[in-house]
Amino acid sequence: MDDLKGIDGGERERGKKVVAFLGPRASYTHQATLDTFPESEYTLQPQITIEDVFSAVQSGSAYRGVVPFENSSNGSVVFTLDLFADLNGKYPDILVCDEAYIAVQHCLLGHIPSDSSSIMSASETSLSTSETAASNTHHAPNLHHGPPGSTLRLDSTPLESPPNSGAATPTPLTPYPGKPLAHPLIPLHNIKKIYSHPQAWGQCKLFLNTYLKGVERQDVSSTSRAAELVKMDQSGESAAVSSGIAARVMGLGVLARGIEDRGDNETRFFVLGRRGEGVGWEREREERKSESESVAESNSVAASMGVDTPHVRSGESQSISVSELTQPTVSSPQAPAENHERYKTLISFTISHSSPGSLAQSLAVFSKHGLNLTSINTRPSGVENWNYIFLVEIKGRREEEEEEERREQGGGKGAVNKALEELGGVCRGWRWLGSWQNRLLSREGR
């Protein structure tokens, strides 16, 4: 059958669309994928690397792909940024079409020595289903809790410079004390090697530097891959920073639970689609899933995992004309007054590094059009040392051609479209990398 073309492994179920994610099963990305694409409706295909997910979507072998983008405490996932920077032009059709947030509670997993059984209670060796579901879903209430005894002083005066500004770090707060939130459940002196995804190290600095200082760390492609490797090593000398769900799926013991530095640790994931094929994405998801259904889905995450109980090359102007694009449609038939808060847009651009003010002028187009710039990342441009490609996120969305025409008849282009047009005049080259719904708003019930 034609629609089975390009799908390897024979895993695709007839009629179901394929969603690729960073695997293996039980990775945090798998959890985010299940939260967005129920297995009853989609064939979920684990990939070995984040790049494999981009390739699957670019080639069309997957309808959607899910990749980690940034962590609340450890920042951007540089592998993903580099793929969006796309210096070799391998992923020209990749667009972000949605986002997902999940709370990330890391555990240290390993083989529990038989003589430790008396130290560990059953509740310590594995997470209960309800606990796992609550700790890994963005729907969990009270997500933003600090460690016991800490005070999160969100009420400090943010706009005033600290008194010794110019000499001190510009953040006025030190919200968390430098002590790990968790203690090992059993002694860890046997552990000679720890495996994890590089993003996880930076999220668990306090615990690892306190209890496993000097122990060799090995980067692997995901936290669930780390758990798989520890499972295979029967010596009991290795451990993985991974999830409670991975412990259940792989049959490993939990040596410590909640080892992340901050209790409000979260990771944001992007759903990737292909340019020209995203029509109806938002409608599709909204119809499928009311807020209450999504809570139920989150609770079944562990169950679905088999747990018995849940760029632009610098120097060239590559502005893409609006007519080349088919942006995901927003369902209202009449172009409504713009509400930039409801959407986000990712853009990459390069500038002339030799002309003073070119970065400032590029960023100014967004403020000129009332668009809030929410993040800025840089990666090496690949053209010349110490030249960069900038990746910015703004609130608002690019309108597709049809919408834009409708709006022009009623009085002008949308703000993002205007800003992008002007960006083309001040930067070297830019690329639109997608517009999607701001999922933080639905979480806050706005």
Ligand SMILES: O=C(O)C(=O)C[C@]1(C(=O)O)C=C[C@@H](O)C=C1
């Ligand atoms: O390793 C995993 O389980 C992933 O899904 C990757 C990833 C990441 O790259 O940020 C996702 C969530 C955590 O922040 C740690 C690792």
